[in-house]
Amino acid sequence: MTIANMEAAISLRGMKLQHERFALGPVDCSIPKGMVTAIVGPNGSGKSTLFRALLGLEPVRAGEIEMLGTLLDGNQGDQYKSRIGFLAENPHAHESHLTANEKAKFASNWYPSWEWERYNKLLRHFDVDGGIKLSKMSKGMRRKAELSIAMAHDPDLLLLDEPSSGLDPFAWKTMLEELGRYMEPGDRTLVLATHILEEIKRLADYILFIYRGKVLGLYEKDRLLDDWRTIVVQIDYAAKGGSEMLQRAPGFQGLSEAGAGLYRLEVDDPERGEAYCRDNGFRVVAVQRMELEDILSCLIRKEEARR
């Protein structure tokens, strides 16, 4: 799964991980540089495990991971991480006794490009008092503080695991602004795991769907939204194998009954799909774009059928 003419920030080649009860991969994909990629999938799909693997925190069983040109072969050291910012899904308990500023002081030793001015600006914009202990902060407040710390060294690559969890709508909007500003120069790469569709719609250039440890696909978001359509058709001769005929439509992805003689046909080749329906005597009642969650459900159903 490679995007043509695109420099990769992250390359995974046949990468495999194995836990006691969970297997991830093999994963083959290249996450393009200068772009925002959203990792989307149901809970327990392996999103957080994937992040940990990218940071060299999981033993890779097979295949390769390359981060910003550094091959993670066990001898890579920690140098490459100085150009990466990471926000974990859950706060680390052992840091709870620190104030935000103390954690930032600690982080600043790790990153040569750390800038206190940037950190303070982010805190101000997020309306966070850095002198408060992380354990005394609300969930959202701590999230904002940790995000400021993750971004203060202006990383080339920013990895965010469900960044908006716990944020109120105002903080969420501030976060979108900051992430937009971060991407502005055009050479930064943002990878975020998220369940918030509005966040994906507003931020993402690419969507990486994962499910049960498998990559279902890396898609250009707008292509996905342009190409996938639901065609509602009326079948007057259902008895004569109308639904079998619909399953042969170009770009066929899914079919469900929507009422008496009404079918919802899901396709990713809308023009030819619609023409096929008309040519075969079906009455096209409506053609609609699909929402991301419906596209994901459809991909999951196909994967389930394959298993």
Add this chain to the structure above:
Amino acid sequence: MWLPIRIDEQRPEPLYHQIEVQLRGLILGGQLKEGTLLPSIRELAVSLKCSAITVRRVYQDLENEGLIRTRQGTGTFVAGVEPVARDEHRLERLTEELEKAIEIGLQLGCAPEEIETAFRQALHRKATEKGEDSS
């Protein structure tokens, strides 16, 4: 800067096409003057809720048409438009809109002569209104 571009999710045209048509219209219609600095690719993508890839494609197409220019490090600007191109665009837009109206007329079962008469009357009425407004 904010651009009056709207994406209509009900329309079948791809997003890049919708954006491109509207931005081209703003330039050829003279709403965006020569030398105007356009938003960066990321800025426009965020404000339209579309991907940077889509905006980059639009900017590339319009740059190939000579309507905008990108200067390394400074940004993307509106280029000068030949008056001939502007006139052509105006007539093209007019033709498009008239065709839509005619389409509706035909759907309603009007004869071509009826449409022509209705068109002349409407044109006369509008032109008179305009004349009265400005006097």
